[in-house]
Amino acid sequence: MTKGAVNATLCAPVAGQLNALTTIDDPVFSKGLMGVGFAIDPTDGAIHAPVSGQITMVAETKHAVGIHTASGLDVLLHLGIDTVELAGAPYELAVKANDQVIAGQPIVTMDLAAVKKAGKATTVITVITNTQALHLQIFLKATGVTVNANDVVAVATNPEVALSSADDVVSTDDAIAVAATPASEASAVGDGQYDQLAHDIIQGVGGAVNVNNLIHCITRLRFYLKDEAKAQTAKIENLDGVIDVTKAAGQYQVVIGPAVSDVYDAVIGQLGPQYAGDGAATTQPLPAKDQPTTPWGKVKQGFSSLIGVMTASMVPVIGILAGSGILKGILAALTGFKVLSTTSGTYMVLNAVGDATFYFLPIILGFTAAKKLGSNPIVLAVVGGILVYPNLIQAAGKAATAQITVLGLPTHLVAYSASVFPIIVAAWLGSHVEKWLKKVVPLALRSVFVPILEALILGLVVLIVVGPLITVISQGLANAIITTYNFSPALSGLVIGGLYQTMVIFGLHWSLIPIVINDLATNGHSYLNALISVTMVAQGGAVLAVFLKTRNKKLKELSLAAAVSAFCGVTEPAIYGVNLKYKRVFIVGSIAGALGGLVAGLLRVNNYALSGSLIGFPAFITPDVGIGSNFYSYLISHYGTLLISTVAVYFLGFSDKMVTKKAPASAPTES
Known part of the structure; x- marks a missing residue:
């Protein structure tokens, strides 16, 4: 032999x-x-x-x-x-x-x-x-x-x-x-792209006989195994398509990356549907031994859960957001150089293509967040549609019609286009409202009345409670920022540069947009928009550092697209796709934004159009003067911020270990 x-x-x-x-x-x-x-x-x-x-x-x-x-x-x-x-x-x-x-x-x-x-x-x-x-x-x-x-x-x-x-x-x-x-x-299993990988992972965890249950989140397969000692961790880690393996909160976690849902489907296809757990991994409760016991621990867990749901909801639309952001940036450059007119048919159509995802973002997020939280996706998409309903958006844009009465309750309308936080709250509430409605509505009437009643309740809650609350908070922040800028442009730059992208996460930044538009309309320029522009570059530099440092092919591709989008003035792909997921990247990027804002404030960088970041450089050329001190100040503040953010994140803010590293208390809620 x-x-x-x-x-x-x-x-x-x-x-x-x-x-x-x-x-x-x-x-x-x-x-x-x-x-x-x-x-x-x-x-x-x-x-x-x-x-x-x-x-x-x-x-x-x-x-x-x-x-x-x-x-x-x-x-x-x-x-x-x-x-x-x-x-x-x-x-x-x-x-x-x-x-x-x-x-x-x-x-x-x-x-x-x-x-x-x-x-x-x-x-x-x-x-x-x-x-x-x-x-x-x-x-x-x-x-x-x-x-x-x-x-x-x-x-x-x-x-x-x-x-x-x-x-x-x-x-x-x-x-x-x-x-x-x-x-x-002999090495081929099935004809699907991920069938072989799924088979090898199943073998690596000890076979189907060692699996109790399987769920997945944004980047990980989360196995509940009978005996983790039987899993061949080194073998799984060496599989082509597996980033790493980690263990937390009673789960054996195989990190896949953006293809996790496809690999999950292939694994369940081989194991059988009886092994499939709740796909809404972000709602899985922690084992009792891992539950936080201190108030601060519970606050951190709640915040981590919120961030987990938000990032999970955004993942399916990151690609289209990045592409839309790049298109909008190109359009800004073309109009800045007078190649295109904002009244031309070409511009209007291309702008609609680039703007549609942002305008109707609450509808899209209503669907994706509902799937993550166990709500009805169609109902939540309808709730998102309520938030961006044209008549309400139009009324919210005018002071004379923004204040209305709903069921006898005074309500201040808010423009929810491109907002994130309100619809996430609605999706979370939806998971509870739907369960309650199913208890009180007779079975014979559920199919008709539960969906419309749920949409009605959630729409009213967001319009009457959540929206006005966010308005009050954001208006307070806007007033504080204006006061700060009038007192000290440098201090204002430090504050706005450090906090603006955090405001974006919670939808609080919209109170600043009218101020920017008003400045541009009445004064022809906006110092505030220049500071906001710096924060885009900071988050873009942070995600660029991830692209330069990571060896993960999928993360590298996502990071590059997100960086390009941020440099075109759209930071959502960078924030939700990478930076916020690996929190230290977002924090270091925000610190770089604060330093960049400080420099921009000291130099009193001015902005002359509703555009910014790197591709919006024409907006920093002073009209009737041309390239001069303001444009040079723009270059110093923005490219200085880019350098600080990229270098700081590269050396201090990110490593590939962070792709799998997770605190036990937050394990089920992160990617």
């Missing part, structure tokens, strides 16, 4: 009818995802070792036993289908882990009647779990025949062994090749 060759016989572990794996009503086994092997429908419960070797694994629920042979085979004996749910009751073990056994030795007694009474199949499955590594084929006796326990029923071999060697044990007259995959295809 040549080096690496395998030619091993397998015996029937139990008396009964011999069948191919393809006959089993379990896709993990029937598709060969666990390896090649065979199944027996038993006539008695005396289970024997099908091979000689060492017991490597005995499931806590006693329904599965692993044996490693001297020839290198890893053989799994699986007793029944879905019998993990029986918690070991129908089984009596005669062996334990590390015991040596010989083929034919009794190892388990299985109560067939108890298994059948529980509604489970008694099929005894024998598979070789390292089939791919050894490039194995298996040859069985003709299926459908009755065999006795300890009869030789199969030969496992690989291409290095001539088929004639298999004939020595199993006659070709009654032998058939089952799952005999050619060596050239």
